[in-house]
Amino acid sequence: MRKTDHLGGITAFVTTAQQGSFTAAAERLGLTRSAVAKSVGRLEERLGLKLFQRSTRRLSLTPDGERYLASCQSALDILDEAEADLTSHIMRPAGRLRVDLPSAFGRRRIQPLLLDIARRYPELSLTVSYSERFVDLIEEGIDLVIRIGELADSSGLVARRLTTQKLVICASPDYLLHHGEPETPEALSQHRCVMGVRRNEPVSWLLKQADGGLVRFTPTPTHEFADGDAMLSAVLAGCGLSQLPLWLVGEHLQSGELREVLAGHSGGEMPISALWPHSRRVLPKIRHVVDELVEAANKGLLD
Missing domain, CATH: 1.10.10.10 (Winged helix-like DNA-binding domain superfamily/Winged helix DNA-binding domain)
Structure with missing residues (x-):
């Protein structure tokens, strides 16, 4: 044979x-x-x-x-x-790159960069999906994922931190006019709260303590959304307070459409990482895209 x-x-x-x-x-x-x-x-x-x-x-x-x-x-x-x-001498990324992204951050920050790379390198084809769940890259044939938060189990994967997601608690001026502004975290129990939800559980808020440490706090949810853009829409509509990433709400804070509250407590941070399957050599298409994402992060384009 x-x-x-x-x-x-x-x-x-x-x-x-x-x-x-x-x-x-x-x-x-x-x-x-x-x-x-x-x-x-x-x-x-x-x-x-x-x-x-x-x-x-x-x-x-x-x-x-x-x-x-x-x-x-x-x-x-x-x-x-x-x-x-x-x-390895081939610098131009080529072939099909399968990427899985968190929904709101992926659409707003990562997808524009991927589309720019694809425009510059016609030999590269994209397959992009959006989810917040754990993805088995080998089993599902995915080349690269972007994830927000601490990585509980990344065995068999290579992880590269891109940036840090800064969190703020905010509400619309109209909501604060009618409901008042909380002065302490304990006062959140008297307020309507817009919460993220993942795997049917509300996503905890990260609150700073006086010593600078972080604690997880889960207000009673009034509204729950599994998408950051939907949470933002609810807060802009005056539906309650929410803890949201600065990259999502920054322009609305600057314009006055939203106001930060509990500023001394709301500054939690979460890592944003790129992950891909472990091998002795990373494929050129993955290496190039990760390098460009790191460069964008260093320029502040992912904040």
């Missing part, structure tokens, strides 16, 4: 293990389910081992399959590194 056939079987095996089924692997590889299953079968026959435990409901790796998968992934990493070394 030719070595190229060996490599095809290994690719089919690794993809099936990652996707969890021959059908999903076939979709990822652009082959038929039968072709993938036969390729894995030939590999098992050549090795004299069962790599998958098959049942009518699911595929699972055998102990031999788990050991072989780890070895194959290491070998494929070496091949990826060789390809990256060969193409």
Whole structure:
């Protein structure tokens, strides 16, 4: 059997293990389910081992399959590194870049930069999605994500901090005229509050203490929105107080459409990071886009 056939079987095996089924692997590889299953079968026959435990409901790796998968992934990493070394002189980003962004920040700050890059490099194609959820980059085939907040689990990923999101508590002058201005965090319980919501839970506010430390505080929500632009619209309409990022409300504070309250308590900050799958060499298209995002952040364009 030719070595190229060996490599095809290994690719089919690794993809099936990652996707969890021959059908999903076939979709990822652009082959038929039968072709993938036969390729894995030939590999098992050549090795004299069962790599998958098959049942009518699911595929699972055998102990031999788990050991072989780890070895194959290491070998494929070496091949990826060789390809990256060969193409590292190519400075122009090319190919399809799949990016997942937080909704409001992504639309307002990151998407314009991506569109400018795509305009300057016609060989680059974008697939952009918007979500606030945890994304499995390998499983979902995503090259790059932007996330706001502390990174709870970034194993297997490379993280690069871009900037820091500064938070302020604010309300419309009309709301403050009718409801008054809170003097202490405790007074927030007497006010209508516009809250963000994630996974059906309100997003806590970050409040500064006298010693400079931060505490999480969750007011009783009057209105809940899963989108920053929707929260801003509600606050501008006089629906209540909210803690919002300065990049979102800065122009409205300057124009007087919104007023900051509890200034001594509202200055919490959250990191904004770019994350991509770990490998020995980062692909040129990812490296170029991340470098441009870092440069934009250094110029204050993401604030």
